[in-house]
Amino acid sequence: MASENLDTVANLPYLTADVPGIGGLIKTFVEDFFVEEVPLYEPADEGTHIFFCIEKRQVDTFKAVRTIADALGKRAREIGAAGLKDARAVSRQILSIEHVDPTVIENLQLPGIKVLWTRRHRNKLKLGHLRGNKFVIKLRDVDPARKADAEAALAVLQKRGVPNYFGPQRFGMRGDSWKIGLAIVKQDEREAIDVLCGRPAEGDSPAIFKARELYDAGHFYEASKIWPYNCREERIALKAMMKAKGSHRRALFAIDRSVKRLYVSAFQSWLFNQVVAERIRLSALDTVWTGDMAWLHDRGAVFLVEDIAVDQPRADRLEISPSGPLFGSRTTMAQGRAGEMETALLAAQDVTPEHFRNIKGQKVRGARRPLRFPLSNFDFASGKDEHGPYFELRFYLPAGCYATSLLRELCKTDVRKLDVSGEGIDEVDEDEQE
DSSP, X not given: OOOTTOSSGGGSOOTTTTSOOOOOBBOSSGGGEEEXXXXXXXXXXOSSEEEEEEEEESOOHHHHHHHHHHHHTOOGGGSEESOOOOSSSEEEEEEEEESOOHHHHHTOOBTTEEEEEEEEESSOOOTTOEEEEEEEEEEBSOOGXXXXXXXXXXXXXXXXXXXXXXXXXXXXXXXXXXHHHHHHHTTOHHHHHHHHHOOOOTTSOHHHHHHXXXXXXXXXXXXXXXXXXXXXXXXHHHHHHHHTTSOHHHHHHHSOHHHHHHHHHHHHHHHHHHHHHHHHHTTOTTXXXXXXXXXXXXXXXXXXXXXXXXXXXXXXXXXXXXXXXXXXXXXXXXXXXXXXXXXXXXXXXXXXXXHHHTOTTOOOOOEEEESEEOOEEEEEEEEEETTEEEEEEEEEEETTOOHHXXXXXXXXXXXXXXXXXXXXXXXXSOOOOO
16 A cells, blocks of 8 residues: 555545645634534433533633633533634533532623533533534635635535545644654654654754754753743653653653553554545545445444445445544454455554554554545535635534545645644544544
């Protein structure tokens, strides 16, 4: 399986490659980006936990939770949230807290935060308890004459589905966090820390470039003084190396376990993206093969494809889709041609499922994920307001699917450059593995 030049999401192939991109910008204004959570379940209207829906403007989820907790005299960790939402946006999401009078919550008056409703439930809301998200996105700095190209690309995506790539936030600022995950999976502590702290590259800020140079030269103390304060893992690793006389093993051990889990998840996600890319190159993203593990979109379950004559019409109706692996120790592998592809991809990285079983401090069982997702409740329109012309997209995405996948197909632009705010538009913590 070819994987050259696929280290970044920007270089992955498009399903709509034959349709010119329209460019554009998102989040030019706060009102240009609206997202609303669709909960996994409705509150039971009984119990000690209070579920409440907030609408926030220019406030990220972490800040909203801290602000609300302070106003209620609670700790932030006592508030439950199903997902993380952007700051530069108008967003509606559901939170929960226990043993608080609903009237007190309803009467909160906080900057950028409005409480829309409260309801009782028996349990705390937990991360990932989302069915999906509704989006309304205005794309600006576009030529109204390009509407036909936009409609052509969207027609393909509505018929064939949207490639279910993991977005760029999954892979860090340099797009290489998956390489750290690969090194962790292979228990190569030196490689993991070398990627994290060394190997300067084009695009690094001057300070970070110099810090990486100093690390590569073995000047750990000098490097630690240059790393910006927000580069927490790099600073922690270097501090541990100085104490342990250059031990890469101690440096990796010092990094928080949850962060190391994100690195491994990035490696799983990178592998998955390669499967999506290969199926697009083979014009088989919307085709099921004998031996595929097909994804049932209405149930979130998989089954083995044995009769193409039966299952391909279901794929044509976007009822099912081929799935790809989030590799782990218990991942159910496809068979036939799809299985050979998955096995070859893992072997190309000199990794086996056994490697995931032996990761220190982690249980990486794995899962499967659809290679595409359908556009639901979709609408596209052009318009003009006091700020100029725009294209407006309205759609629903299941939890764990990325809005960037739709935007990159439409705009044919690195989605990080699309976003005026620079904060990213996708969540990285919603999709759970088995």
